[in-house]
Amino acid sequence: MEKTTIKYTDSRDIGRKLHSWAKDLFPICRSITGPGLRETLKYIQKILPDLEIHSVPSGTRAFDWTVPNEWIIHDAYIADESGQRLVDFQEHNLHILGYSEPVDKWLTLEELDSHLFSLPDQPYAIPYLTSYYERRWGFCLTHNQRKTLKPGRYHALVDSELKPGVLNYGELVLPGEVEQEVLLSTYICHPSMANNELSGTVVTMALVQWLECLAKRRYTYRIVFIPETIGSLVFLSRNLNHLKHQVFAGFNISCIGDDRIYSYLPSRNGSTLSDIAALHVLKNIDPEFKRYSWLDRGSDERQYCSPGVDLPIATIMRTKYGEYPEYHTSLDDLNLITPSGLEGGYSALKRTLEVIEQNIFPKTTVLGEPQLGKRGLYPTLSTKNTSHSVETMMNLISCCDGNTSLLEIADLINEPFWELVPVVEKLVDNGLLWV
Amino acid sequence: MEKTTIKYTDSRDIGRKLHSWAKDLFPICRSITGPGLRETLKYIQKILPDLEIHSVPSGTRAFDWTVPNEWIIHDAYIADESGQRLVDFQEHNLHILGYSEPVDKWLTLEELDSHLFSLPDQPYAIPYLTSYYERRWGFCLTHNQRKTLKPGRYHALVDSELKPGVLNYGELVLPGEVEQEVLLSTYICHPSMANNELSGTVVTMALVQWLECLAKRRYTYRIVFIPETIGSLVFLSRNLNHLKHQVFAGFNISCIGDDRIYSYLPSRNGSTLSDIAALHVLKNIDPEFKRYSWLDRGSDERQYCSPGVDLPIATIMRTKYGEYPEYHTSLDDLNLITPSGLEGGYSALKRTLEVIEQNIFPKTTVLGEPQLGKRGLYPTLSTKNTSHSVETMMNLISCCDGNTSLLEIADLINEPFWELVPVVEKLVDNGLLWV
């Protein structure tokens, strides 16, 4: 199949807008609870005013899980005997192990060592680590810096609080002509991490803006900005019956901002409408896209597609979490995601939602082939291109039996869905198709 | 799979007979209506006296189409100022653009030019062109000749009539033991064109002669000789309910006379009995046969398999229309089709009809394997060949569960259907199979 160039309906500016949102959000120290999470939601609410922010108390059960205490981090550092801060949370969010409990003591380097985390294979990178459900404290630093620490006494200070509070998440519903829902979910619990987090957040924000502006919205869209895992579990446990009944398609949006490849990760079922639409779009915008299996899963599809929940959630990504060297380190920064990478990811998801919105079961109004000539649907001047377009039109008509969806037809006749939409419109206008 | 040699039940003479019929029909100037079409049908009727010739008035609706005026061509030429005929319909039918309206005027070479059609890439060939549904006139000629035309004045004469008349087609029904029908359709609307037309006509005629002579004919056969497209639309629109109810298999017969390859084009459904039988025969007579897709369609299967019509019509060809250089030019002549090419095409179709006629659901009469020895079904002298034939017999028996057709069994055990027929007969004679 020939590589098709996407014709962006949005201006090239969208990539820059997405990147600037990510830049605003990057410095905030997010976690699965706490002030950074709330600050992030308020930023999103400024841009999407209809966003509702939910608060769920610590201790609330969510299936097999319990909402943990809230974590508030004020300051954290390792200082040497001279009082100089060597590892400083104020310099980089990632220096503090997420959910570190408070500490304030002097230790030898040996004692300190078990609280330090670094990556020998990536000596310039600060790793990103958390300990949500087991109390401990620690610092993350580059391996190069770790090697410079000399024997001696160090002052470790973590000025944090771990206390009953709330878990927050944002939710937004865009009603459509029908109550069937498309669910979009993205997460907002990672501190300064660009591709594996903020790319998903900002692309989802842009999709909401686009959906809000649609002249005609067939389906209802439910969009959630949540902490990963515990957030999706909380959201699911509060809305399970509704979601199981209404949601017929949906996507987890993550790792969608770099400039490398496109990736697809299936729902557990593997052949839901979300899967078929995602595959159709990806193979038509980039036949080289990488196809993962359910065994490669690793984000909230783990909850959405779990047995008994079984929502039809597939995932379209650029380079997948866990598959790029910068993943979960300080190298996953604002340079890794690019305006064009974000724009490409946004476009792929927008196209997929368009496929779902516009998927119909067209049926010819005439038996036999229609006579295109008398309706002026044959080109008067025949060129290579027009002959391809007539062929496409005839192939399309030959499949419009009322039982085959436009998406299935697009796959059958090897044409991008979006090339068929205007053809269907023309045929409907000419009375040749019922939709 | 080893290449199996067809054992012709007909003599080698059949290829020569087919070629001589084609030779008789070649000079007639056919179109979708008119005297050439009627002359062709009368020739066929002489050989197949039961052929009924239908006449459908101009203006009759056929689904989305309307039977056009009848076209009668008496003479046509381009002459130079000396009166010499340079391009002369009397010399070659293809010189006149099909359905040309009358004209009689003098033009400059420049004025004439837009009425001339030639093929720069095939300078020795006269193209075949028509304009059924848009009034115009024109001449087709070799590109070499076109280049010799000097500036000057030319006399263009088309002595034709375009007036209400009839569209004709031939139909023949051979009743069988049951009313279920096999439909064979071929077209008779191209002027002097050998592979892409007359091969289909003469092979179909020979199939009718063979079917007429069958000692036992299980199914009813309906055979039509029609103008392509408008003819099949007319035939369908007059008989739709009957055909949808009765026809369970069928073939469009076209491009079946050259000596190159075998080809298969599926029905829209792709897995009807017609498709399975055609694939079985082709893979067993020539494993190198070319397999096309529904997207490569181009003849009357476009109507027969259209949504809502959905007849099970597949196509077996030699070299497919559009896929050989002589297609739709004066090079598609009596040299392109050969006695052996026609005979091979005829045999492939005959075998396919035999498969359909003889397809049964055999069931063993005994549980466990039968004891072949006590019935003398084991060879007394064991050679390589007899051991293969015993193995085939045992494989066949092992599949005769009454739910699997002989055609499915043949595919399962990798044997040509026609090798299994005598084995089934022997087993029935020995009381080991019910059929």
Next chain:
Amino acid sequence: MEKTTIKYTDSRDIGRKLHSWAKDLFPICRSITGPGLRETLKYIQKILPDLEIHSVPSGTRAFDWTVPNEWIIHDAYIADESGQRLVDFQEHNLHILGYSEPVDKWLTLEELDSHLFSLPDQPYAIPYLTSYYERRWGFCLTHNQRKTLKPGRYHALVDSELKPGVLNYGELVLPGEVEQEVLLSTYICHPSMANNELSGTVVTMALVQWLECLAKRRYTYRIVFIPETIGSLVFLSRNLNHLKHQVFAGFNISCIGDDRIYSYLPSRNGSTLSDIAALHVLKNIDPEFKRYSWLDRGSDERQYCSPGVDLPIATIMRTKYGEYPEYHTSLDDLNLITPSGLEGGYSALKRTLEVIEQNIFPKTTVLGEPQLGKRGLYPTLSTKNTSHSVETMMNLISCCDGNTSLLEIADLINEPFWELVPVVEKLVDNGLLWV
């Protein structure tokens, strides 16, 4: 897939035990009836005291077949004029054509020749031949010996009896918690032949011993030791309704003792539980195993899977009958089968039965992913191996929807079934799975 090493639950001694049983049974001159068959059954009964020995009179009908007369062979030889025994049944069971009728006469070498059978391509091997259903007599010898026979007079003596008697077979039922049955069938009608016969007998005996010792046996096991073909036909004809109603899985056990490859031959259906379990085990113990088709069948699956019988009987072998040079000659001896070959075959079948016994439809007790941490199911120290084992556990849980069997899950997540069994047990113990 990585090659998995079987972890034998039995000691390495089992291979030696199996080989010693084969050694005991090797010298007995078995046929489809007669004293050798009975002696063999009594030997098995000594080891498996619950074995019931059936006797079916000659002349009894079994579907299309009839139990033949019993054959008793006392002595047989070809002697030269000096009285020296050149070909002597006392020296090797295979020297006598099975079911030879009595003879006692002097012949020229020319007259004798049509009663001699040898293998020019394997001049050192005595072939194994029988003539159960056509009366004749003959001697089998090495081709090398045959070439040494000089013109002259020879004394051919066959001291045999062919008279009404019985056909014997052994049957043993091990009741389980439920009445659904697994059928194991092996044959005991070949004289001194090791891989193509005794390997199956001794592996089946060992499987019975293992099944007898199982603390918990879910299914009922029916095991038969029968003469091939006529024995399975007799067994089937006497128990058809019961077997068709009760048997849901089973195996024909044959050619399971050499040290070369593993092989699989499907049931006629091809996708029964027996087939799926066999394929799962073989691909996990040896990805290089050879996969045959139904067309390669040749043992009692011919009867068990015949149309109308349709039992779900698949076959796991080491090197398949007919596929190794020693097959049906004196070279198929106790050197061809080895302790390790027998042990590997036994283990493959035992694993397959374990898969069938332990195949359940696990279902998670919680919605969403369970929190493994609070249950101590996450390793405290994370190594490459523990991370694979956590991944396996999570993959398993992600498929436990109550509709997918553990065997299907094992195939879905590419893990050997037996690696999942302890994981399931641990999850059940932790209240995370219902089974």
